[in-house]
Amino acid sequence: MIKLDKINRSFKNGNKVNHILKDISLEIKKGEFIAIMGPSGSGKSTLINIIGFIDRGYEGNYYFNDKSYKESSDNQLAEIRNRVVGFVFQNFKLIQNNTVLENVSIPLVYAGIGSQERKQRVIETLHNVGLYDKEHLVPNKLSGGQQQRVAIARSVVNEPEFIIADEPTGALDSKTSEDIMQLFTRLNKEKHTTMIMVTHDRAVAEKADRIIHILDGRIQEEEVVK
Numbered sequence: 001m002i003k004l005d006k007i008n009r010s011f012k013n014g015n016k017v018n019h020i021l022k023d024i025s026l027e028i029k030k031g032e033f034i035a036i037m038g039p040s041g042s043g044k045s046t047l048i049n050i051i052g053f054i055d056r057g058y059e060g061n062y063y064f065n066d067k068s069y070k071e072s073s074d075n076q077l078a079e080i081r082n083r084v085v086g087f088v089f090q091n092f093k094l095i096q097n098n099t100v101l102e103n104v105s106i107p108l109v110y111a112g113i114g115s116q117e118r119k120q121r122v123i124e125t126l127h128n129v130g131l132y133d134k135e136h137l138v139p140n141k142l143s144g145g146q147q148q149r150v151a152i153a154r155s156v157v158n159e160p161e162f163i164i165a166d167e168p169t170g171a172l173d174s175k176t177s178e179d180i181m182q183l184f185t186r187l188n189k190e191k192h193t194t195m196i197m198v199t200h201d202r203a204v205a206e207k208a209d210r211i212i213h214i215l216d217g218r219i220q221e222e223e224v225v226k
Helices: 044-051 074-084 100-110 115-128 144-156 174-191
Strands: 002-013 016-028 033-037 059-064 085-089 162-166 194-198 210-215 218-224
Touching: 002 044, 016 044, 016 218, 033 044, 033 174, 044 162, 044 194, 074 085, 085 144, 100 115, 100 144, 115 144, 144 162, 144 174, 174 194
Parallel strands: 033 194, 033 210, 085 162, 162 194
Antiparallel strands: 002 016, 002 059, 210 218
């Protein structure tokens, strides 16, 4: 489904060029659960920005379902992002003045789904992530774990082909982290949603099928977990 072939990414800082990703080649099959590990500054965020159609200033080839989107316009990339990628972040990135229902509805609004169908799909998705009768609350009335469940609901409500989760348990206690990882695992197994997760936590990474270790912009090791 996803194929990276000799991806290089550099950023200019004045006269200096920082070479962030170096000859990254990687394949991710549909339905796989991949964890990406590496120290700060190793290139993890740059890599997921390329995979998530956010950054196209790279050299090399990136194919999604055998098609390259490198020459696509910003509007085309925004459309494919909304259609095929769900994003989950460490700090949830919920709109604090909006209700849970409104937050989870955002991808469906962009997709042009009508209000009645939107509400039905959001409520069903909230139930699927273990949130009942919370749709009228605003995020700051929820615990951290509940807010992350809202963020996960928002990421899956449009039934994306893959989810990018950037340190999804980083702001959570160990028990809540375990609950969130069980939810990710269930979504992966039951819905066959491809998961690409960045984490510093070895115990969290071991929930994946495969761990990609990155150091200084290069893949050092691919470790099969199960």
